[in-house]
Amino acid sequence: MAARRTDGMNGLVVRATRGLIARAPSYRALSVGLVVATVLCTASALWLSSRLHDQREADQRRQDIQAAARQSALNFTSLDYRRYDRDSANVLKGATGDFKKEFAAQTEQLTDLVDRNRSVSEGQVLEAGIVRSDERSARVLVVADSKVTNTAVPQGEARTYRLQLDLVHEGGRWLTSDVEFVG
Numbered sequence: 001m002a003a004r005r006t007d008g009m010n011g012l013v014v015r016a017t018r019g020l021i022a023r024a025p026s027y028r029a030l031s032v033g034l035v036v037a038t039v040l041c042t043a044s045a046l047w048l049s050s051r052l053h054d055q056r057e058a059d060q061r062r063q064d065i066q067a068a069a070r071q072s073a074l075n076f077t078s079l080d081y082r083r084y085d086r087d088s089a090n091v092l093k094g095a096t097g098d099f100k101k102e103f104a105a106q107t108e109q110l111t112d113l114v115d116r117n118r119s120v121s122e123g124q125v126l127e128a129g130i131v132r133s134d135e136r137s138a139r140v141l142v143v144a145d146s147k148v149t150n151t152a153v154p155q156g157e158a159r160t161y162r163l164q165l166d167l168v169h170e171g172g173r174w175l176t177s178d179v180e181f182v183g
Contacts, residue, residue, distance in 0.1 A: 065133055068094065068174035069140035069165050070125045076179060077123025077146045077161060081114045096168060096175035119150040121159075131164075138167045138174065141182070 075090045088107050092100055113119075123146040131139040142163045149156040166178040 065138045070128050072176040073142040073144050077144045079121045084114050097177040099178050117150040121146045121148045136169050140165045
């Protein structure tokens, strides 16, 4: 019986081996298909991940630009004769290039003028929108209101400013390089 059983097992093994050999091309095709599918899925995932990363970077850049423009406009429209040194220093801290040079050059005259008139301007940014931007520069339009009081208008006067701010990315920060009054 043992011999018969061995012969039967040998026959079964031989038949199974022949069946596998006969189906080998279909297993190879399945294997190749799975490898191709895996490579395509991985490539797609990497591409989508890269796009998502780029989008997040662009969103963060836009947020940083708007925050810097809003702060710069607020600093520019909020000045108080009692602390003008600090207020003008805040403007200069967020400035660069020609705008910084021009503002710094006028600080002494402005200090005298603001003090003599006891000027107080309380700014508030209403809206800010990016006109254009890239990794190194941006242009932002800002609408700001301020209540201005001074010796000529002690009860105060409301003013609305429409500003165009040009910003540049320097040292990891967005700094104002130009301010123009528009409209």
